[in-house]
Amino acid sequence: xxxxxxxxxxxxxxxxxxxxxxxxxxxxxxxxxxxxxxxxxxxxxxxxxxxxxxxxxxxxxxxxxxxxxxxxxxxxxxxxxxxxxxxxxxxxxxxxxxxxxxxxxxxxxxxxxxxxxx
Amino acid sequence: xxxxxxxxxxxxxxxxxxxxxxxxxxxxxxxxxxxxxxxxxxxxxxxxxxxxxxxxxxxxxxxxxxxxxxxxxxxxxxxxxxxxxxxxxxxxxxxxxxxxxxxxxxxxxxxxxxxxxxxxxxxxxxxxxxxxxxxxxxxxxxxxxxxxxxxxxxxxxxxxxxxxxxxxxxxxxxxxxxxxxxxxxxxxxxxxxxxxxxxxxxxxxxxxxxxxxxxxxxxxxxxxxxxxxxxxxxxxxxxxxxxxxxxxxxxxxxxxxxxxxxxxxxxxxxxxxxxxxxxxxxxxxxxxxxxxxxxxxxxxxxxxxxxxxxxxxxxxxxxxxxxxxxxxxxxxxxxxxxxxxxxxxxxxxxxxxxxxxxxxxxxxxxxxxxxxxxxxxxxxxxxxxxxxxxxxxxxxxxxxxxxxxxx
Numbered sequence: 109x110x111x112x113x114x115x116x117x118x119x120x121x122x123x124x125x126x127x128x129x130x131x132x133x134x135x136x137x138x139x140x141x142x143x144x145x146x147x148x149x150x151x152x153x154x155x156x157x158x159x160x161x162x163x164x165x166x167x168x169x170x171x172x173x174x175x176x177x178x179x180x181x182x183x184x185x186x187x188x189x190x191x192x193x194x195x196x197x198x199x200x201x202x203x204x205x206x207x208x209x210x211x212x213x214x215x216x217x218x219x220x221x222x223x224x225x226x
Numbered sequence: 227x228x229x230x231x232x233x234x235x236x237x238x239x240x241x242x243x244x245x246x247x248x249x250x251x252x253x254x255x256x257x258x259x260x261x262x263x264x265x266x267x268x269x270x271x272x273x274x275x276x277x278x279x280x281x282x283x284x285x286x287x288x289x290x291x292x293x294x295x296x297x298x299x300x301x302x303x304x305x306x307x308x309x310x311x312x313x314x315x316x317x318x319x320x321x322x323x324x325x326x327x328x329x330x331x332x333x334x335x336x337x338x339x340x341x342x343x344x345x346x347x348x349x350x351x352x353x354x355x356x357x358x359x360x361x362x363x364x365x366x367x368x369x370x371x372x373x374x375x376x377x378x379x380x381x382x383x384x385x386x387x388x389x390x391x392x393x394x395x396x397x398x399x400x401x402x403x404x405x406x407x408x409x410x411x412x413x414x415x416x417x418x419x420x421x422x423x424x425x426x427x428x429x430x431x432x433x434x435x436x437x438x439x440x441x442x443x444x445x446x447x448x449x450x451x452x453x454x455x456x457x458x459x460x461x462x463x464x465x466x467x468x469x470x471x472x473x474x475x476x477x478x479x480x481x482x483x484x485x486x487x488x489x490x491x492x493x494x495x496x497x498x499x500x501x502x503x504x505x506x507x508x509x510x511x512x513x514x515x516x517x518x519x520x521x522x523x524x525x526x527x528x529x530x531x532x533x534x535x536x537x538x539x540x541x542x543x544x545x546x547x548x549x550x551x552x553x554x555x556x557x558x559x560x561x562x563x564x565x566x567x568x569x570x571x572x573x574x575x576x577x578x579x580x581x582x583x584x585x586x587x588x589x590x591x592x593x594x595x596x597x598x599x600x601x602x603x604x605x606x607x608x609x610x611x612x613x614x615x616x617x618x619x620x621x622x623x624x625x626x627x628x629x630x631x632x633x
Contacts, residue, residue: 112388196391197341197389197390219388219389
């Protein structure tokens with residue numbers, strides 16, 4: 109079994125989806141969440157507020173520096189994510205295909221490192 | 227007795243199978259590759275004196291397994307899967323042929339997994355399935371050995387980190403998963419076959435590797451029509467290899483080739499495979515391209531070509547891929563059936579202005595229609611666009627001829 113981060117991306121500044129489609133998207137995502145939970149693949153997941161609600165904290169010479177806004181200076185931002193457990197990448201990609209359809213957005217799959225041996 | 231050259235031959239033939247088997251046993255490509263390399267080093271040390279064992283392949287697999295176990299024990303077994311592999315190996319039995327074949331197929335699908343970049347798929351396939359050395363792959367693709375080595379390391383790291391499985395895709399996924407496998411083999415073939423740069427001889431070895439891979443895949447998946455189609459296409463293209471280049475290394479186009487130089491046995495084999503595909507009647511892009519090549523190979527002279535059959539096949543090909551190049555080729559075939567103005571009307575709608583053959587083809591058609599000045603202009607544009615000196619000269623000549631007829 110491997111764990112994967114499944115991130116849903118959107119492009120900042122793009123026209124938001126019409127309300128009706130948004131409602132469908134929420135319903136589809138909800139249904140997918142249930143399906144993942146029933147299959148034992150769901151570890152965690154959720155949608156995020158927009159990047160302008162983000163705050164970055166850094167530690168420099170023992171001082172904390174807090175700045176407003178998201179860390180990546182990119183147009184593409186994470187809108188939400190799942191952490192899933194899957195047998196292998198093929199199984200994870202199967203969930204990702206369902207996720208991209210449900211969320212109407214590209215989905216990135218990235219493996220977690222194995223837990224370091226203690 | 228077995229000398230180094232024979233051992234090198236055995237390595238090329240057998241290392242892919244040995245690596246595939248060891249990947250299944252140990253769940254780790256690096257462990258498998260290293261153990262197989264070590265087994266061959268051992269062979270080079272022993273066989274010249276003691277002679278090759280009765281089953282060199284079996285000997286390599288057994289020796290490699292023992293090397294892998296030694297290594298894993300030495301390093302302390304790292305995970306449960308490897309512990310399990312070693313436990314099973316303590317009661318080891320020889321591998322059955324079906325298991326070994328499935329192993330190879332699994333490894334092919336891992337190497338050509340769509341989560342890997344095409345360049346990585348190509349490198350892994352040549353390295354792990356075809357048994358080429360990193361340096362050979364680097365030379366064929368005109369990159370430094372360091373670059374190629376890094377590409378391989380990165381790809382193997384992704385397979386491991388992302389847990390890209392070692393499995394044959396199920397029936398539902400197969401059509402999609404087979405596409406990159408076929409594309410990799412086709413790309414490797416073209417890389418060697420077209421050899422637009424670099425040492426032609428070295429690059430042609432790569433074309434041979436592609437044919438070998440296509441044969442292997444056809445052995446492993448004899449019921450997949452596109453697999454057979456790809457092999458047929460490569461064999462039929464390969465049959466013209468001797469006729470494709472002139473004494474100065476210049477490219478000779480199909481209509482001008484000396485057809486007595488075509489390899490009859492490759493044509494027979496390719497045509498037989500095309501017939502098998504036609505009987506199965508599950509057409510796909512590789513099968514249709516093979517059928518087009520088969521029609522060409524039926525013609526004793528260029529004038530004997532059954533062009534209307536070729537037009538029909540291009541129409542079929544366009545159902546699978548609507549590429550402007552395919553449309554251009556269809557128009558060329560259509561012009562050969564006598565419908566030159568229809569053909570010209572088609573190509574004038576294509577967005578291929580940067581492609582020299584587009585202009586060369588237009589020139590040819592305009593010339594046939596007696597529009598000499600326009601033909602000359604098209605040849606001139608084509609000559610501007612090609613970097614190949616021999617082709618440039620040829621196109622300049624056509625330009626002059628067209629003007630000559632005009633005058």
